[in-house]
Amino acid sequence: MNAFRHAMARILGQPLLGLAVVVALWFWAGMIDRATVQLLSFLMLNILLAQSINLLTGIAGQISLGHAGFFAIGAYAAGVLTKSHGISVPLALILAVALTAAVGWLLAIPAGRVKEFYLAMMTAGFGLLCFEIAKEWSSVTGGVVGLSGIASPTLRNLKVLGWTFDAVDLFRAMLVATAIVLLLMRNLVQSYHGRAFFAVQASEIAAGSMGIARGQVKRRAYAISGAMAGLAGALYAHLVGYLGPDSFGIMRSVEVLVMAIVGGMGTIVGPILGAALFTWLPERLQVFAEYQFMVYGLILMVIFLVLRRGIAGALTEPTRFIAVRAMAAARAADTKPAAPAPATNPGPADRPALLEVRDLARNFAGLVALDGVSLSLRPGRITALIGPNGSGKSTLVNVVSGIYQPSRGHVVLDGEEIGGKPDHMIAQRGLIRTFQDPRLVPSFTVRENILLGGQRHFRSPMLAAALRWPSTLREEADMVRRAEQVMALAGLDGVADQIIDSLPYGYRRLVEVGRAIMAEPTVVLLDEPAAGLSEAELGRLATMIRHLRDTGKAVLLIEHHMDFVNDIVDDVVVLDSGREIYRGDMRGMREDPAVIAAYLGVGQNDHA
Numbered sequence: 001m002n003a004f005r006h007a008m009a010r011i012l013g014q015p016l017l018g019l020a021v022v023v024a025l026w027f028w029a030g031m032i033d034r035a036t037v038q039l040l041s042f043l044m045l046n047i048l049l050a051q052s053i054n055l056l057t058g059i060a061g062q063i064s065l066g067h068a069g070f071f072a073i074g075a076y077a078a079g080v081l082t083k084s085h086g087i088s089v090p091l092a093l094i095l096a097v098a099l100t101a102a103v104g105w106l107l108a109i110p111a112g113r114v115k116e117f118y119l120a121m122m123t124a125g126f127g128l129l130c131f132e133i134a135k136e137w138s139s140v141t142g143g144v145v146g147l148s149g150i151a152s153p154t155l156r157n158l159k160v161l162g163w164t165f166d167a168v169d170l171f172r173a174m175l176v177a178t179a180i181v182l183l184l185m186r187n188l189v190q191s192y193h194g195r196a197f198f199a200v201q202a203s204e205i206a207a208g209s210m211g212i213a214r215g216q217v218k219r220r221a222y223a224i225s226g227a228m229a230g231l232a233g234a235l236y237a238h239l240v241g242y243l244g245p246d247s248f249g250i251m252r253s254v255e256v257l258v259m260a261i262v263g264g265m266g267t268i269v270g271p272i273l274g275a276a277l278f279t280w281l282p283e284r285l286q287v288f289a290e291y292q293f294m295v296y297g298l299i300l301m302v303i304f305l306v307l308r309r310g311i312a313g314a315l316t317e318p319t320r321f322i323a324v325r326a327m328a329a330a331r332a333a334d335t336k337p338a339a340p341a342p343a344t345n346p347g348p349a350d351r352p353a354l355l356e357v358r359d360l361a362r363n364f365a366g367l368v369a370l371d372g373v374s375l376s377l378r379p380g381r382i383t384a385l386i387g388p389n390g391s392g393k394s395t396l397v398n399v400v401s402g403i404y405q406p407s408r409g410h411v412v413l414d415g416e417e418i419g420g421k422p423d424h425m426i427a428q429r430g431l432i433r434t435f436q437d438p439r440l441v442p443s444f445t446v447r448e449n450i451l452l453g454g455q456r457h458f459r460s461p462m463l464a465a466a467l468r469w470p471s472t473l474r475e476e477a478d479m480v481r482r483a484e485q486v487m488a489l490a491g492l493d494g495v496a497d498q499i500i501d502s503l504p505y506g507y508r509r510l511v512e513v514g515r516a517i518m519a520e521p522t523v524v525l526l527d528e529p530a531a532g533l534s535e536a537e538l539g540r541l542a543t544m545i546r547h548l549r550d551t552g553k554a555v556l557l558i559e560h561h562m563d564f565v566n567d568i569v570d571d572v573v574v575l576d577s578g579r580e581i582y583r584g585d586m587r588g589m590r591e592d593p594a595v596i597a598a599y600l601g602v603g604q605n606d607h608a
């Protein structure tokens with residue numbers, strides 16, 4: 001079964017297969033009856049709609065129950081602009097797409113602030129609003145009577161660049177448009193922009209910690225998704241020549257979502273298969289006459305029960321079509337991993353600090369979690385931050401990395417005050433952190449997760465990524481090469497292509513630290529990276545942390561594993577109840593009475 005799914009993944013992943021299908025459909029359309037051409041045209045619309053929601057929901061993780069709204073805006077914009085304002089069809093199409101992209105961008109501003117049920121309800125509200133406007137704004141949309149007489153093949157008045165389109169011409173134009181959109185979407189999803197979408201879906205906090213501006217990513221996802229649904233709407237207007245509000249109700253939004261889910265969200269091929277099934281199925285179900293919707297409902301229930309990851313998930317390997325995998329593997333083949341940096345001594349203790357924390361405090365509703373902590377992290381030195389549970393170590397990392405606002409004090413990174421700045425900006429400036437519970441993209445491979453560390457260094461604009469501009473490919477190849485080096489250092493090269501969720505826990509910790517190395521930070525904050533690691537994994541972790549030190553990074557290590565800390569750190573700071581109780585070296589710490597009483601527990605043994 002696995003061999004079959006692997007083979008299917010290879011076959012369906014071939015761009016030549018897509019080209020062959022497009023060419024075959026192009027010629028076949030000239031040989032078949034009109035009804036079939038119409039059905040194929042609807043298939044193109046459904047593919048665009050299903051991909052549009054796939055990008056927003058399956059890839060960027062933003063559920064939408066109002067996609068029919070974008071479809072309606074695109075359709076009415078094209079219909080009104082061509083019919084009432086005499087604008088040419090191609091220009092109207094471009095304007096309709098631009099308008100829906102702008103609406104998507106604007107919708108992201110409120111929608112980007114909410115999640116899950118609230119987001120579902122907000123987007124359903126958007127869909128309802130569009131539906132009601134279509135119904136009530138009768139001077140423009142024709143209201144419930146609808147807008148008829150839009151240029152279409154049926155009326156023989158669909159003129160494009162002086163050429164009158166019949167049904168077959170329109171289908172061919174839709175076929176080419178759909179193929180181009182799919183190609184651009186695939187390229188985009190496989191670039192670092194696409195990885196940012198997946199990262200936001202997996203964990204917004206982790207995305208921020210890699211320098212990904214989640215608000216911007218969501219706005220882009222809404223705008224592109226809106227534009228795709230808008231394009232489908234504009235094409236629909238010219239396909240049918242008539243628009244009525246009933247085509248844009250909530251059921252249309254649900255249908256679009258169902259197509260993408262049944263096909264397989266998060267993949268490129270899934271929504272195509274889902275769209276094909278749901279274009280073909282209603283026709284077949286007509287034999288059940290008045291029972292057809294019952295049968296439809298039953299089929300849906302069975303499909304969701306049996307195909308948990310959609311048709312694509314059943315046919316192929318999981319998430320085979322996402323991210324940079326194919327490209328990464330190709331580039332990796334000619335990559336020679338660099339040897340780990342030679343060990344050097346720690347940097348001198350008197351070099352200027354890369355990170356200065358001064359008098360930092362943080363309260364949580366009356367609880368003082370941090371109470372005036374000061375700390376300096378210098379290049380090429382590893383500082384341990386230790387202390388009993390609840391002493392404020394993670395809070396310090398969260399405040400410094402921008403997840404929590406400080407209640408008081410300063411955080412200065414490389415001479416710049418960063419206290420209170422958003423987490424992604426702090427990461428962009430070179431302060432990278434890991435989490436107590438590793439936060440990775442579960443559907444990504446080890447390589448893809450490591451690559452996410454490089455997000456802050458990518459520069460290619462979205463258009464260049466969608467067009468696979470040579471500069472984008474070069475940038476991507478450089479990053480992949482660096483990811484290979486990081487994996488070699490971390491001993492992860494043997495599992496580079498494994499999905500992270502299929503690997504034991506220890507690997508996830510190492511991958512998260514590898515991701516931090518990939519970011520080429522100036523300052524790294526590691527929150528209990530050794531927890532739960534085996535002896536062999538601890539060895540690899542130590543190599544990675546020493547590599548950070550030897551390449552001049554300032555490292556803060558929160559850790560309870562004293563033997564591990566003893567072996568690698570240069571300086572130690574101990575916290576208790578949000579205050580510093582010790583600063584110095586390891587030996588001094590072990591003998592310090594305050595540390596013994598608060599943390600090391602020897603004092604308690606003495607009492608026993």
Ligand SMILES: Nc1ncnc2c1ncn2[C@@H]1O[C@H](COP(=O)(O)OP(=O)(O)OP(=O)(O)O)[C@@H](O)[C@H]1O
Nearest residue numbers: 364367368369387388389390391392393394395396
């Ligand atoms: N988001 C929050 N809301 C309320 N209280 C919090 C929050 N985060 C931390 N605290 C509290 O702040 C104090 C310090 O917690 P913190 O997690 O920083 O300790 P820690 O030293 O990292 O502990 P551990 O070693 O168990 O991770 C604790 O009393 C904790 O309950």
